[in-house]
Amino acid sequence: MNELVIRQPDDLHIHLRDDDVLPLSVGHVSTQFRRAIVMPNLRPPVVSTAMAIEYRKRILAVTPTGRLFDPLMTLYLTDRTTPAEILMARESGIVHGVKYYPAGATTNSDLGVTDLEGRFKVLEAMMKHGVPLLLHGEVTDKDVDIFDREKVFLDSVLLRVVKEFPDLKIVLEHITTSDSVDFVDACSEKVAATITAHHLLLNRGDLFDGGIRPHHYCLPILKREEHRLALLRAAISGSPKYFLGTDSAPHERHTKEASCGCAGVYTAHAAMECYAEAFDSVGGIDKLEDFASTFGARFYELPLNTSYIKLVRKEQVIPPTYTYSGGAIVPFRAGQGLNWSIET
Numbered sequence: 001m002n003e004l005v006i007r008q009p010d011d012l013h014i015h016l017r018d019d020d021v022l023p024l025s026v027g028h029v030s031t032q033f034r035r036a037i038v039m040p041n042l043r044p045p046v047v048s049t050a051m052a053i054e055y056r057k058r059i060l061a062v063t064p065t066g067r068l069f070d071p072l073m074t075l076y077l078t079d080r081t082t083p084a085e086i087l088m089a090r091e092s093g094i095v096h097g098v099k100y101y102p103a104g105a106t107t108n109s110d111l112g113v114t115d116l117e118g119r120f121k122v123l124e125a126m127m128k129h130g131v132p133l134l135l136h137g138e139v140t141d142k143d144v145d146i147f148d149r150e151k152v153f154l155d156s157v158l159l160r161v162v163k164e165f166p167d168l169k170i171v172l173e174h175i176t177t178s179d180s181v182d183f184v185d186a187c188s189e190k191v192a193a194t195i196t197a198h199h200l201l202l203n204r205g206d207l208f209d210g211g212i213r214p215h216h217y218c219l220p221i222l223k224r225e226e227h228r229l230a231l232l233r234a235a236i237s238g239s240p241k242y243f244l245g246t247d248s249a250p251h252e253r254h255t256k257e258a259s260c261g262c263a264g265v266y267t268a269h270a271a272m273e274c275y276a277e278a279f280d281s282v283g284g285i286d287k288l289e290d291f292a293s294t295f296g297a298r299f300y301e302l303p304l305n306t307s308y309i310k311l312v313r314k315e316q317v318i319p320p321t322y323t324y325s326g327g328a329i330v331p332f333r334a335g336q337g338l339n340w341s342i343e344t
């Protein structure tokens with residue numbers, strides 16, 4: 001297949017950030033996606049519906065004119081989130097999930113939850129009002145090997161949450177292991193997972209390919225090849241539990257090319273082309289539309305998009321950087337080729 005016309009997709013997990021980089025990230029995501037679930041890990045984080053409404057306005061203000069793009073907002077769960085805030089979020093109609101970051105697990109997560117059990121009243125309210133819980137699924141214990149932190153999270157945290165809140169909708173974000181695939185498969189239809197393009201295309205060897213590769217460093221960290229293959233199998237399985245979430249995360253070049261570099265990979269410039277390459281590599285391109293445009297929308301109870309995009313098997317070369325007033329972003333595959341392109 002050299003051409004593929006699919007319903008316009010949604011990105012169910014993205015970091016757009018704020019301020020000077022916002023026009024760049026919104027420009028990219030809105031070229032491809034009709035809607036996106038926008039992560040709340042700003043500084044300070046988006047902890048209330050009022051903040052989410054303001055942030056949404058800032059996103060819409062920099063959306064290129066004439067482009068249809070719906071930012072679907074999320075709240076950042078903290079030790080102080082109340083059940084009343086959940087009700088407010090639900091009633092706003094613009095908040096579509098609440099994000100749980102274990103404190104210190106990843107970029108801008110220092111105000112995350114230190115004690116999830118202390119938040120059970122909030123989870124109860126979420127279950128009652130039908131607000132999905134979105135999880136960065138890693139433990140933060142430094143004694144747990146970094147490659148095992150996702151697996152340990154499943155056993156020590158998620159199992160308990162799923163048991164206590166059987167009707168709570170849960171998205172295990174950016175899964176990276178066969179353990180997560182097994183876990184999600186074994187749960188009810190309330191539990192789903194997003195898979196990034198970079199975790200479908202890279203394994204942990206790509207972190208050290210001829211030298212250290214800061215632009216491949218993200219959390220959860222890239223895993224062994226056997227895990228990448230398990231993610232690919234899940235993505236093309238046709239199971240509605242797995243859908244597209246890029247986790248595209250802009251970090252200014254010098255914050256990644258540093259003695260202590262930030263975690264995050266930027267894929268918003270060519271997300272669908274990256275997924276197309278990954279799906280195509282295992283003969284699963286015909287499964288891309290459901291993964292990108294159907295399963296996530298259904299999970300979030302959104303109408304399917306009515307516009308279409310066309311992907312063609314045609315090489316494109318990715319620029320070395322995207323510049324903005326605050327510096328530069330080094331995108332995924334910078335200066336290299338991608339096998340697929342979007343035709344407009």
Ligand code: NCD
Nearest residue numbers: 015106107218219249263264
């Ligand atoms: C994300 C970011 O930069 O905000 N980074 C990452 O490595 N994935 C945060 C996140 O999704 O964990």
Ligand code: ZN
Nearest residue numbers: 106136173219
């Ligand atoms: Zn995360």
Ligand code: ZN
Nearest residue numbers: 013015039247
């Ligand atoms: Zn993320």
